[in-house]
Amino acid sequence: MNTALKKGWRPILVLLLLFLLWEGIVRFIEAPSWLVPAPSLIFQEAYNGWSQFAPHLLSTTSLSLYGFAIGAAVGLAAAFCLHMLPFVRESVYPLLILSQNVPVIVLAPLLVIWFGFGILPKVIVITLVCFFPITVAALDGFKQTPADLKHYMKMAGATKQQLFWKLELPAALPGIFSGIKISATYSVMGAVISEWVGARMGVGVYMTLASSSFRSDRVFVAIFAIMILSLLFFLLIKLLEKLMVRWKWKEDKAK
């Protein structure tokens, strides 16, 4: 934790400087607040409007977590199936890449038409955004299992199941966590996009309302909230990684 503090001050300082610069420019050119609100105004709004904003944030947080959990599970399950069945991998993998080329912003309204305004279309959007990085990272991880370890396991008589659970999965874990970290931050974005299209609550809704009434300060409050939420998710996964892949962490430290 100490090292985090020691290294953490640098980006925080840069951030502070950026805010100061922003504040200075806005005041200097006397920009109207509906066009570019000054940081001081944004923070003020965040503080004053907190009671109004909090329920939206809470709703988005739980939606993100929910969608992310399902997305991660789907991602891992997909990787497992594709890895265990090479024939399926060859025929489905290109389609997976195609699935990522469908713009979410176009897909989301379609999903609302099909599945209504409930939670289902939102979870589908988040899942679509989240599963891919995990599947790709896991598949690569399984494939890059060190050859000498694999050779030993086979010679020692490991079955295909044992090979996977005792070797390939733990060996891929560091890679899988990289994928999960990316997905965790994507999940917040996915949640907000899905809320744009149709929801009663959420940061996405708050944002749409704010921008249509030219409350730019509120739009920025929402943007900052999304950033902080993504960052928190990222840190949470990182903590989990440290606990689960302790050997890797120790090994890297020893180098």
Next chain:
Amino acid sequence: MTVLSLTNLSKRFGSNHVLDGLELHIKKSEFVSILGPSGSGKSTLFHMIGGLLTPDEGTIALNEEKINGITGKISYMPQSPSLLPWRSILDNTLLGQELQGKTDESRAKEMLKVAGLGEYLNAYPHELSGGMKQRAAFIRALLSPQELMLLDEPFSALDELTRSDMQQWLLQIWEKHKPTILFVTHNIEEAILLSDRIVILSHRPAKIKEEVIVPFSRPRNEQLPLSEEFIHFRQKLHKLLQEENKQS
């Protein structure tokens, strides 16, 4: 009692004829080394005994049971220690047993302690030196329930001093447990020091060019390689191997 019987073993990869009618029988508690020019099909032979490859002709039998293409019948120690980096040393040595079923933690602890790894039971592999890792890898193979151990140039990646330490250590531990071992090496001295019998493979297609019984009594120690008989014997084997290398 014969543990391993290789009868009339042949293997081709396309036009590449690797093994041709190889015959080898290993008795219980015998330490047999295979010496051969590089590329003489030693690893192909090991892969076949391990069940990863099937022979084109001939049979591999373990205690009179045919094991062509069946894995899990032998325990194995490769050239690199191949310890899993996320497992502690203790858990690594248990892996061979784990793959076959039951684990015996107290026995593993005991053996690690005797091998001087008592303080490293919960350490990760990267915290150990090369020699220590190989010791752990050997114990993993020794703890595995299978009767026959295949050792594939286990000391070739170690420096000279560690290597000779490891050979002495292996001699001691072999005296104590008397496992049946098939050992591949290209180091003649190592083969003589450790084995009861040395098998010299011919150039491709490999068959047995010569089988020699090592005439030195056990227990052996690090003084043995300095004796005149040892040096004579080594020269004799050297000559045999050289003839094969010339053909390649």
